Amino acid sequence: MQSMTSNFLVPARVTGPAFFLLVASLLTSAVIPMPARAAAMSDHQTAVAALSDLQAAIGEIVRVDQSYSTDKHVYYRASQRAINALEGVRGPEYVATVGTSGDAAGAIGHIDALLDRKETPVWAASLDGAEANIRAAVAHLADSRHAHELMDYELSVSRALAYLLVARGGPTELGVFGGMEGVLASTVLGVPDGATIADGCAAPSTAPSYGVHGGYIAWVAVPAGEGAHALEESAGETSVIVRNGMIILPTAAASTVAKACNSHAAIEPTPASPPQRMAANALPGPADPGAASPAPASSSAVKPAPANAVPANTASAQAAPASADGPPPALYTKEQAEAGAELFASKCVACHGSNLQGTAAPSVAGNDFLVNAKKNGWTLQALRYLVTQDMPFNAPGTLSASQYADALAFLLASNCYPAGNTPFPTTDEPVFANIKLGPVPGPHPDQNSFGVCPNS
Ligand code: HEC
Numbered sequence: 001m002q003s004m005t006s007n008f009l010v011p012a013r014v015t016g017p018a019f020f021l022l023v024a025s026l027l028t029s030a031v032i033p034m035p036a037r038a039a040a041m042s043d044h045q046t047a048v049a050a051l052s053d054l055q056a057a058i059g060e061i062v063r064v065d066q067s068y069s070t071d072k073h074v075y076y077r078a079s080q081r082a083i084n085a086l087e088g089v090r091g092p093e094y095v096a097t098v099g100t101s102g103d104a105a106g107a108i109g110h111i112d113a114l115l116d117r118k119e120t121p122v123w124a125a126s127l128d129g130a131e132a133n134i135r136a137a138v139a140h141l142a143d144s145r146h147a148h149e150l151m152d153y154e155l156s157v158s159r160a161l162a163y164l165l166v167a168r169g170g171p172t173e174l175g176v177f178g179g180m181e182g183v184l185a186s187t188v189l190g191v192p193d194g195a196t197i198a199d200g201c202a203a204p205s206t207a208p209s210y211g212v213h214g215g216y217i218a219w220v221a222v223p224a225g226e227g228a229h230a231l232e233e234s235a236g237e238t239s240v241i242v243r244n245g246m247i248i249l250p251t252a253a254a255s256t257v258a259k260a261c262n263s264h265a266a267i268e269p270t271p272a273s274p275p276q277r278m279a280a281n282a283l284p285g286p287a288d289p290g291a292a293s294p295a296p297a298s299s300s301a302v303k304p305a306p307a308n309a310v311p312a313n314t315a316s317a318q319a320a321p322a323s324a325d326g327p328p329p330a331l332y333t334k335e336q337a338e339a340g341a342e343l344f345a346s347k348c349v350a351c352h353g354s355n356l357q358g359t360a361a362p363s364v365a366g367n368d369f370l371v372n373a374k375k376n377g378w379t380l381q382a383l384r385y386l387v388t389q390d391m392p393f394n395a396p397g398t399l400s401a402s403q404y405a406d407a408l409a410f411l412l413a414s415n416c417y418p419a420g421n422t423p424f425p426t427t428d429e430p431v432f433a434n435i436k437l438g439p440v441p442g443p444h445p446d447q448n449s450f451g452v453c454p455n456s
Contacts, residue, residue, distance in 0.1 A: 043189055057164060060079075086108060130180055131167075141156070197212050200216065219249060338455060341410050343406055347407075357450055384432060
């Protein structure tokens with residue numbers, strides 16, 4: 001489950017044994033204690049409370065699994081208690097009589113409270129994505145209350161867990177910058193009330209303190225002297241620097257802040273590095289979560305054709321495989337990519353971010369995405385399969401065939417594949433199994449700093 005790349009392009013479905021493995025692994029997760037409820041909560045307290053409710057919901061599911069109860073009502077009750085923790089008393093699925101280990105506002109209530117403002121803080125997109133995932137989880141938990149067989153219950157609940165883990169995010173040492181944990185680790189929402197805040201562009205001069213710039217935490221400084229100096233909450237620091245009697249913990253946002261400090265530019269919505277591999281460690285993936293390098297796509301669902309099974313000259317001219325020396329294939333039209341851009345803005349942006357670098361989900365274009373795609377041998381067929389079968393993650397399969405074609409055209413354009421005269425098809429083409437994705441050779445003058453190309 002720790003592998004950064006093992007679960008990508010694998011449809012996120014959990015089967016029986018994997019479900020229990022997943023649940024077991026969750027037991028080791030840290031649980032953030034509930035803060036004392038005050039009349040008016042600070043943004044930081046609200047964010048911590050949202051994460052706490054999320055953990056409470058996960059805890060309900062985990063505990064009931066450990067109970068090995070044979071009474072299905074025990075399971076239904078756990079699903080309802082998890083829903084209560086997620087939705088809070090104002091949610092449509094809330095049922096007061098079963099109680100909850102969450103609080104009255106619920107994760108969604110807290111997130112809505114944070115998002116209810118005129119400006120758009122750096123953490124807003126991640127919280128939007130987290131909320132979308134939480135709502136999807138609630139829907140699956142609601143289904144699980146009606147399951148007749150334990151198998152059906154497990155299927156719904158494991159689906160719900162997958163969403164909850166994405167919403168929770170993960171520790172930043174894995175390069176995560178999204179979900180509730182990512183937000184707490186790298187943005188001002190993670191700065192405890194009353195903490196000393198310093199300029200994130202400068203080195204720390206006092207400890208403990210938080211270095212903040214443009215809404216991001218660049219570093220956390222802790223005194224290096226004798227005594228206990230534990231931070232109130234872990235800030236997801238990625239490394240440790242000891243200097244001038246202080247321990248300095250740069251966060252996942254450190255490089256983003258450094259760039260902004262040097263250029264006096266506005267901070268990009270998500271950091272350039274490390275790669276945003278949201279939920280790589282969190283999403284339940286293939287049956288063997290420890291496998292070092294599983295097939296890039298569900299091997300039963302996508303059978304990659306053996307190399308050169310379709311000779312290039314029998315394929316349509318536009319679909320010739322990309323190779324280092326040949327020109328990259330033109331697989332879509334410019335019009336499709338433009339339509340796809342609009343579609344992305346309404347159907348995908350909440351999780352994948354406006355710059356495609358991922359907020360509550362992995363990046364889908366640019367250097368991180370393409371380097372990974374190449375390393376894992378992803379084909380166009382696998383990409384098409386994942387998008388058409390599993391996206392949008394919260395409503396798979398809900399777009400029309402031509403909308404999916406547009407979305408794929410947009411992804412190809414953003415990944416610097418050239419446009420041509422033949423539209424991206426609405427059905428799979430055998431040759432797609434031979435088109436390996438990876439950085440497209442040649443100059444791309446309009447590429448942004450993430451390696452994403454404009455779509456027109
Ligand atoms: C509710 C959140 C959400 C929405 C909305 C969403 N996605 Fe995703 N997407 C995810 C998650 C989570 C993953 C990782 C799932 C996995 O690997 O199985 C993912 C993975 C992907 C990937 C593979 C990236 C990689 O590196 O593994 C692509 C491509 C993708 N999505 C495209 C889209 C497109 C196109 C849309 C809109 C039509 C969309 N997504 C909408 C959450 C979302």
